[in-house]
Amino acid sequence: MLGIDLSGRTALVTGSTGGIGLAIARRLAEAGATVIINGRKQESVDKALDVLRERIPGGTFRSVVADVGTAEGCDTLVNTEGAVDILINNAGIFGPNDFFKTTDESWQKLFEVNLFSGVRLARAYMPGMKERNWGRVLFIASESAINIPVEMIDYGVSKTAMLGLARGLAKDMAGTNVTVNSILPGPTLSEGVEDMLKAQNPDSTQPVEELAADFVLKHRPSNILQRMATVDEVANIVVYAASPLASATTGAALRVDGGTVDTI
Template sequence: MKIDLSGKVALVTASTGGIGFAIAKGLAESGADVIINGRSAQSVQGAITRLQHDIHGATLYPAIADLSSAAGVEQLLGTLSGVDILVNNAGIYGPQDFYATDDATWENYWQTNVMSGVRLSRALLPAMVEKGWGRVVFISSESACNIPADMIHYGVTKTAQLSLARGLAKFVAGSGVTVNSVLPGPTLSDGFAEMMKDEVAKTGKPLEQLAKEFVMANRPASVIQRAASVEEVANMVVYVCSLQASATSGAALRVDGGVIDDIV
């Protein structure tokens, strides 16, 4: 299968590192023009430089904005035109005791993980529907189904993304625009590496080994019994954004390594 997204413009939010960067790279390799989003000029330019080094002739655009507020989304939208593919990857996570999670924390997670996608979809979907083609993808998580007891606030936002994506898919039914969710499981992302850096230094173990131990201790239902790579997650996203995926909409597609113990 050859995925060709030439002539398509893709916005990947929070795409300066981790899963977002891998998605941006996969889309650019498939011929799409990609808008790179991050919160600072330095991080955005750094990501663009890395991608230009890896992909000869890639067309990349900077979009500097913090999407945790309506003002930040408006700032981003003011720089955009003609977006065919929207990948809502922006998100935050972190463990916290439920009793200690105050309203401000809940609001920050809700605005960043859910409302950024609501606002961007509301602004960009009409033009996709008018053209008769478009792709919207929400990067959710296996935590949407397996709500973590130590990250309830996070899990709730990831579940909300599934509802949002399914509802939007029905809202634009028959238009040629698809809306889907992708659910990564434990992944060797930049965030995971940062979380484990002290353990790497203390034990001398490679990150991949520590990730495997983390999976087996915290996600023992994993079928692959390891963490996924960011490229493995990105591969699913690139396919969902492709012309070949035109019959897939309203779906929650798992790249969780089989962590969710469900046959559906």
């Protein structure tokens, strides 16, 4: 059976102090990659490193504290880590809101984090990948890019833009061994989603897993699994797409959405 071996590769995962990002970092390290952890606060970065080192005693980790939702933060990251083989643009923000009450400033902040962090880091790291003729760039998008949620229109639009960015960058790397793909998770039970569910149901005594299943049935009734995915289930497809095994997959939008997007 073919295995995934990322020994000798360096991977950067933005927004990797928790949730899907931390799961991706762990899976990449398990496959042998040197993993760069990123977050906005030293405390959260240190905590993530402790978790990873405990889970993977032989793993190799570095870290950069930087807010990639700003141009300055991206510059800090690139100036600290000048080259990577695998770039996982995972940093993102979301939350339910009323479109008609959402300000320009809120839209701008969301796009700075969700889209422009990936724009800036791809612009910085991809020329080196092209020169070395090997690289993997992955944008953690969402099924919301296709199935725009009425309660988070701004979020959905930012993820739709991400799909376009990834497809265009893949075409720009034509004829090389640098691939660019998007990953489209469906509802996923990350820490951020847990916090959202608890905020929406402050008086509930239900376990968070039941709240998550209720959310899926109410807001994503087309979901075939009828539950939220785990962060590890999302991380698994990310690591495959980052590996040599996915060498013929580029310009793709890879769904790990539990069948939520009702299309063949």
